[in-house]
Amino acid sequence: MLKSIAITAAVSVGVAAFLTNFNIVFWTSVVFATIIQVAAWNIFTYYNNAKLAVEARTIDDKLIEELGKQQTQLPCAYCDATNTVDIRLDQPVDFECTDCKKTSAVYIDIETAQKTEPINTQLQEILHGE
Numbered sequence: 001m002l003k004s005i006a007i008t009a010a011v012s013v014g015v016a017a018f019l020t021n022f023n024i025v026f027w028t029s030v031v032f033a034t035i036i037q038v039a040a041w042n043i044f045t046y047y048n049n050a051k052l053a054v055e056a057r058t059i060d061d062k063l064i065e066e067l068g069k070q071q072t073q074l075p076c077a078y079c080d081a082t083n084t085v086d087i088r089l090d091q092p093v094d095f096e097c098t099d100c101k102k103t104s105a106v107y108i109d110i111e112t113a114q115k116t117e118p119i120n121t122q123l124q125e126i127l128h129g130e
């Protein structure tokens with residue numbers, strides 16, 4: 001804070017000293033240069049904050065989007081009520097049922113299956129004589 005005041009004062013004095021070459025009164029220039037610097041700093045800070053706010057919001061939106069991808073509807077292990085659960089693969093997952101308030105654990109079992117092909121409907125029609 002003290003450092004920025006010193007820098008502002010130094011710049012003001014420097015500008016004012018330079019402007020005395022053009023017969024402009026020293027103290028008028030000091031005041032003028034100080035006001036311009038303060039105004040410029042405020043405008044800079046304002047835009048910077050606005051920019052940061054927009055960036056923060058973009059990051060939040062992305063986070064929510066990522067979370068949304070990893071949510072699923074699961075039945076409670078006690079009362080079978082459907083709950084929306086955030087699925088995480090990096091830690092054990094459990095959830096408290098919104099209905100009965102009991103905690104169910106989620107076990108993720110990844111398995112493979114043969115990829116199915118759509119049934120050939122034309123062949124079905126021939127076989128059934130349609």
Ligand SMILES: [Zn+2]
Pocket residue numbers: 076077078079080081097098099100101102
């Ligand atoms: Zn339940």
